[in-house]
Amino acid sequence: xxxxxxxxxxxxxxxFRILEDNVPQKITSISSGQAPITVCLVVExxxxxxxxxSEPWYxxxxxxxxxxxxxxxxxxxxxxxxxxxxxxxxxxxxxxxDAMDAMSRLKMAAYSETVLxxxxxxxxxxxxxxxxxxxxxxxxxxxxxxxxxxxxxxxxTLQNAGVPIYSVGLMQAIRDYYYSLGYMNxxxxxxxxxxDNQLRTFSQETGGLAFFPRFYGQFREIxxxxxxxxxxxxxLTYTPTNxxxxxxxxxxxxxxxxxxxxxxxxxKDPKGxxxxxxxxxxxxxxxxxxxx
Numbered sequence: 001x002x003x004x005x006x007x008x009x010x011x012x013x014x015x016f017r018i019l020e021d022n023v024p025q026k027i028t029s030i031s032s033g034q035a036p037i038t039v040c041l042v043v044e045x046x047x048x049x050x051x052x053x054s055e056p057w058y059x060x061x062x063x064x065x066x067x068x069x070x071x072x073x074x075x076x077x078x079x080x081x082x083x084x085x086x087x088x089x090x091x092x093x094x095x096x097x098d099a100m101d102a103m104s105r106l107k108m109a110a111y112s113e114t115v116l117x118x119x120x121x122x123x124x125x126x127x128x129x130x131x132x133x134x135x136x137x138x139x140x141x142x143x144x145x146x147x148x149x150x151x152x153x154x155x156x157t158l159q160n161a162g163v164p165i166y167s168v169g170l171m172q173a174i175r176d177y178y179y180s181l182g183y184m185n186x187x188x189x190x191x192x193x194x195x196d197n198q199l200r201t202f203s204q205e206t207g208g209l210a211f212f213p214r215f216y217g218q219f220r221e222i223x224x225x226x227x228x229x230x231x232x233x234x235x236l237t238y239t240p241t242n243x244x245x246x247x248x249x250x251x252x253x254x255x256x257x258x259x260x261x262x263x264x265x266x267x268k269d270p271k272g273x274x275x276x277x278x279x280x281x282x283x284x285x286x287x288x289x290x291x292x
Contacts, residue, residue: 046083070223082119084111117147117154124161142195164208167199247289
């Protein structure tokens with residue numbers, strides 16, 4: 001994708017290179033094109049921040065509804081909300097009435113705890129067997145107060161689930177405002193910064209993207225970018241040269257190269273100007289273990 005997160009089409013197979021643990025792999029097939037998506041919207045809805053009629057409460061609901069409006073009729077969507085525990089408000093469906101019914105339940109939060117890690121890992125595990133183009137879109141402050149899993153455990157689970165996570169970190173502007181007025185101390189500000197970094201890591205390692213909007217007007221573009229990234233992507237297939245069944249994590253790296261020079265591929269726009277791009281992919285997978 002380019003710097004704006006837009007898909008770059010028409011890249012030939014010969015320009016892709018896959019490395020597994022820094023060992024080049026032979027690509028057996030590559031495909032791209034538009035397809036419906038299956039996505040779970042995970043929403044933080046806790047009295048910790050989303051108190052009734054507060055700014056974060058309003059921002060969360062606006063963002064959730066903006067995302068639902070960005071979906072196409074053939075897309076499947078489920079909604080999970082979390083505070084003290086994750087709760088499935090609606091299961092996967094193309095009927096938007098199910099999603100609207102779920103959203104109507106998000107009025108007053110019940111508890112002042114947040115279990116971000118549990119919500120993400122539970123949802124990713126549930127979606128791991130779903131075929132096709134799938135993802136989790138999470139609307140969150142990034143703060144976790146009571147999950148059963150810690151950050152490292154959640155990170156490992158998400159790496160292996162095979163479900164891209166698209167993070168939308170909320171409360172960016174209001175927390176800076178509170179900090180400037182002295183309503184938030186240095187430690188609280190540091191907690192938010194760490195939470196943002198954890199969301200970036202979850203997204204980068206699962207092949208998703210992370211966004212941190214400061215203005216309401218950014219939501220529409222963000223969700224259009226997510227939709228485009230999910231519906232239009234390259235699918236590369238290869239058979240690993242390392243066939244050892246040792247249960248170890250294998251790092252994957254995908255590069256765009258010029259085969260004539262073996263240097264990074266220069267991608268140009270219609271006017272001939274170089275495009276700055278990044279290759280978004282999952283960070284790897286865990287090899288199966290030998291069955292005793």
